[in-house]
Each structure stands twice: as C-alpha cells, then as structure tokens.
Amino acid sequence: MELIVAKGREDLVKARRGGAVALVPTMGALHEGHRSLIRQARVRADQVVVSIFVNPLQFGPSEDFSRYPRTFDADLDVCRAEGVDVVFHPDAEEMYAADRQVSVSAGHMGSIVEGAFRPGHFDGVLTVVLKLFNLVQPDLAVFGQKDAQQLALIRRMVADLDLPIEILGAPTVREPDGLALSSRNRYLSDDDRQVALALSRALRAGAAELTPARVRAVAQEVLDAAGPRLATDYLALVDPATFAEVDESYAGMAVLAVAATVGTTRLIDNVTLTLNPS
Ligand code: AMP
Numbered sequence: 001m002e003l004i005v006a007k008g009r010e011d012l013v014k015a016r017r018g019g020a021v022a023l024v025p026t027m028g029a030l031h032e033g034h035r036s037l038i039r040q041a042r043v044r045a046d047q048v049v050v051s052i053f054v055n056p057l058q059f060g061p062s063e064d065f066s067r068y069p070r071t072f073d074a075d076l077d078v079c080r081a082e083g084v085d086v087v088f089h090p091d092a093e094e095m096y097a098a099d100r101q102v103s104v105s106a107g108h109m110g111s112i113v114e115g116a117f118r119p120g121h122f123d124g125v126l127t128v129v130l131k132l133f134n135l136v137q138p139d140l141a142v143f144g145q146k147d148a149q150q151l152a153l154i155r156r157m158v159a160d161l162d163l164p165i166e167i168l169g170a171p172t173v174r175e176p177d178g179l180a181l182s183s184r185n186r187y188l189s190d191d192d193r194q195v196a197l198a199l200s201r202a203l204r205a206g207a208a209e210l211t212p213a214r215v216r217a218v219a220q221e222v223l224d225a226a227g228p229r230l231a232t233d234y235l236a237l238v239d240p241a242t243f244a245e246v247d248e249s250y251a252g253m254a255v256l257a258v259a260a261t262v263g264t265t266r267l268i269d270n271v272t273l274t275l276n277p278s
Pocket of ligand 1: 026028032033036037143146147170171172174180
C-alpha cells in the first residue's frame with residue numbers, strides 16, 4: 001500500500017478506510033523510539049497515522065523551535081519501512097488560524113516538575129494533541145513513557161474531557177549504554193554524550209533503592225558526580241498519575257524524572273519504580 005501524505009482535514013477524510021485507526025503524534029526526526037511506537041500502533045489497529053508537526057505552541061521564546069531538527073524525507077522513508085498508512089504533515093498556518101482564541105489548559109499538573117521550567121509548554125502540547133485527535137479521529141493513540149508527564153497529562157485530558165480514545169503508553173527505547181533516544185541527541189558532542197549518560201545512570205541507581213529518601217539521595221549523588229558540565233533543572237520522585245512529589249510513606253509505583261542541560265542541549269529522562277514494597 002502506497003504511503004499517503006495528508007496536509008489537511010480533507011486529505012485525512014479521503015485517506016480514511018474502515019477499521020480501527022491508531023495515531024502516533026511526533027515532531028519528526030524519527031528514530032528507533034518512534035519506530036517502536038509505530039510498531040505498537042500497527043499491532044493494534046487497521047490503519048496507522050503518524051503526524052509530523054513541529055508545534056510552535058509548545059516551545060518557549062528562548063527554546064529551540066527554529067533549530068529543532070526537520071528531516072521530513074528521511075522520516076517518510078522510516079514511515080514507509082514501518083508500513084505506516086498515512087503521514088499527516090500540516091503547515092503551521094493550517095493548524096493555527098491567525099485569529100485563534102481558544103486553547104487547552106493543562107491546569108496545575110501542567111505547571112509543576114517539567115512545567116515549572118517550561119511555562120505554557122503543556123498547554124501547547126495538549127492543544128495540539130486535541131486538535132490532532134479531532135482531525136484524525138483515531139480509536140487509539142500511542143505516546144512514549146519517555147515524556148512521562150506528557151503521557152500522564154494526555155490521560156488526564158482524555159478523562160477530563162471525555163475523549164473516546166484509548167491511550168497506549170510505550171516503554172522508552174535506549175542506546176545500549178543507557179542514553180534515552182531523543183531527536184535532540186544529535187546535538188551532543190562525544191564529550192557531551194559522556195556527560196549526558198549521568199541521567200540514565202542516576203535513574204538506574206535511584207531505581208535500585210526502595211525508599212523515597214534513598215532513591216533521591218542515590219540519584220542526586222550520581223548527578224553531582226557528573227560535575228559542572230551537567231546543569232540539572234530537577235530530579236523529581238512523583239506519583240505517576242498526578243506528578244505530585246511523593247512523601248516518605250508512599251508505597252507503590254512512582255516515577256523518578258530528571259531534566260538537565262549538557263552544553264546547549266536540554267535532555268529529559270525517567271524511570272518507573274516501586275517504592276516501599278510490602
Ligand atoms: P517527539 O520525539 O517529541 O517527536 O515525540 C514523539 C513521541 O515519541 C512521544 O510520544 C514521545 O514520548 C515518543 N518518544 C520520544 N523518544 C522516545 C524514546 N526514546 N522511546 C520511546 N518513545 C519515545
């Protein structure tokens with residue numbers, strides 16, 4: 001089946017066939033992490049739509065919107081190789097009317113942890129994801145656990161706004177040395193990359209502990225050992241559904257999340273762990 005490239009709503013309607021539709025939203029510069037999302041979508045649906053859109057709304061004024069990697073032709077090759085049915089690639093003007101007024105608010109949960117460092121980011125994410133849902137009308141959508149707070153907020157939006165869409169979370173794909181795959185990794189020099197390994201190393205070390213205090217202390221120690229070239233924004237140990245910091249008595253699944261800048265590249269990563277098991 002020939003891959004269809006859709007630019008707008010009409011193209012999407014024309015491309016629609018019967019059966020279950022899965023959507024994989026991305027900003028392009030596709031790598032193995034995205035491929036694994038596409039494969040999960042393939043197994044679960046009759047038609048797979050991958051959206052490729054660098055969403056201006058989710059970038060702050062000092063962030064890397066203009067230099068975010070755009071590799072559309074290579075992305076199409078990846079989509080063809082993975083048996084994707086439709087690539088939705090709208091222009092910014094197609095997505096956002098110049099006089100638009102209404103957007104989605106991520107609420108308190110969008111203003112904590114990652115949201116505290118990127119004001120408005122999650123509002124921008126939820127707004128574009130809701131628009132993509134309305135345009136593509138998928139039965140299910142696949143998101144990476146790599147962006148754990150984003151995934152939790154999308155689940156929240158689906159629940160709070162009664163969206164008839166199943167959300168699938170997919171595990172983080174890593175390099176053999178532990179570095180989580182990211183479109184931004186291409187900006188890391190060899191030296192930066194060595195420093196960046198502290199993120200996954202800290203998470204792994206923390207996740208081997210059982211109490212919140214130990215998890216935080218052990219992970220922080222690894223981050224500190226990386227030296228001044230690693231500028232940490234936060235290390236957070238949170239409830240996976242609310243992203244509220246857990247207290248010492250918390251028992252059950254938690255997310256240990258980290259964000260740090262190496263050189264000029266900001267990286268995020270997280271792991272899921274069980275605290276105070278009985
Ligand atoms: P983006 O890289 O921002 O275009 O993200 C598109 C989707 O891919 C999101 O749902 C991400 O969580 C997911 N994703 C990004 N990196 C990875 C990875 N290393 N493993 C699994 N999913 C990923």
